[in-house]
Amino acid sequence: MKFFIDTANLEQIREAHDLGVLDGVTTNPSLMAKEGIKGIKNQQKHYVEICNIVQADVSAEVIATDYEGMIREGMELAALNPHIVVKVPCIADGIKAIHYFSEKGIRTNCTLVFSVGQALLAAKAGATYVSPFVGRLDDICEDGVALVAAIVRMYRFYDYKTQVLAASIRHTKHIIECVDAGADVATCPLSAIKGLLNHPLTDSGLQKFLEDYKKVNG
Numbered sequence: 001m002k003f004f005i006d007t008a009n010l011e012q013i014r015e016a017h018d019l020g021v022l023d024g025v026t027t028n029p030s031l032m033a034k035e036g037i038k039g040i041k042n043q044q045k046h047y048v049e050i051c052n053i054v055q056a057d058v059s060a061e062v063i064a065t066d067y068e069g070m071i072r073e074g075m076e077l078a079a080l081n082p083h084i085v086v087k088v089p090c091i092a093d094g095i096k097a098i099h100y101f102s103e104k105g106i107r108t109n110c111t112l113v114f115s116v117g118q119a120l121l122a123a124k125a126g127a128t129y130v131s132p133f134v135g136r137l138d139d140i141c142e143d144g145v146a147l148v149a150a151i152v153r154m155y156r157f158y159d160y161k162t163q164v165l166a167a168s169i170r171h172t173k174h175i176i177e178c179v180d181a182g183a184d185v186a187t188c189p190l191s192a193i194k195g196l197l198n199h200p201l202t203d204s205g206l207q208k209f210l211e212d213y214k215k216v217n218g
Helices: 012-017 031-035 040-054 069-078 092-103 117-124 134-139 143-156 172-181 190-195 200-217
Strands: 002-006 024-025 059-063 084-089 110-115 130-131 163-166 185-188
Touching: 002 163, 002 190, 012 024, 012 040, 012 190, 024 040, 024 185, 031 092, 031 134, 040 069, 059 110, 084 092, 084 163, 092 110, 092 117, 110 117, 110 143, 110 172, 117 130, 130 143, 130 200, 134 143, 143 163, 143 172, 163 172, 172 185
Parallel strands: 002 024, 002 185, 024 059, 059 084, 084 110, 110 130, 130 163, 163 185
Antiparallel strands: none
């Protein structure tokens, strides 16, 4: 499974990249705002900086909600760097825009997906990635991981090439559950990725090795 980091924070991106496990980055307007990045030009510059760090897929989201606006913004984003994947919301004009971008050879990430039906339309339109939001479904007492698994089954049954990108990952357990569900990608906060390292037996085992080494070697 691929690991993307879900942030616009350059230091966190560098740290994940330096681990040697990072396959890409996802961002959104909320994450840009969290970093205090204001203005279209500054945001575009920030996307380029991210691309220069990871040299891998970077999802950059359109702000427009109408077809013409999505096309205009998406074309501008795609022109910034070859690694840019245009992130488009799963609404009617978004599906139309994904089809347009697919015809132009521009990769897309269909975001805000909460049902198998939405994922089906995104795949038929030619989306590169589809992003079911695990945590937000869990927040309203639905099963986000079950949706990921259902989309994976559908895509494999019908041989759709769209990759399932599990989004809104809240913690390390979500990652493990998405692995079991067969997700192609999980986009996570850095804390969730680093959480995969944690196990008490690793800590106690390392401590014992060091203690034994000290006994023998002083």
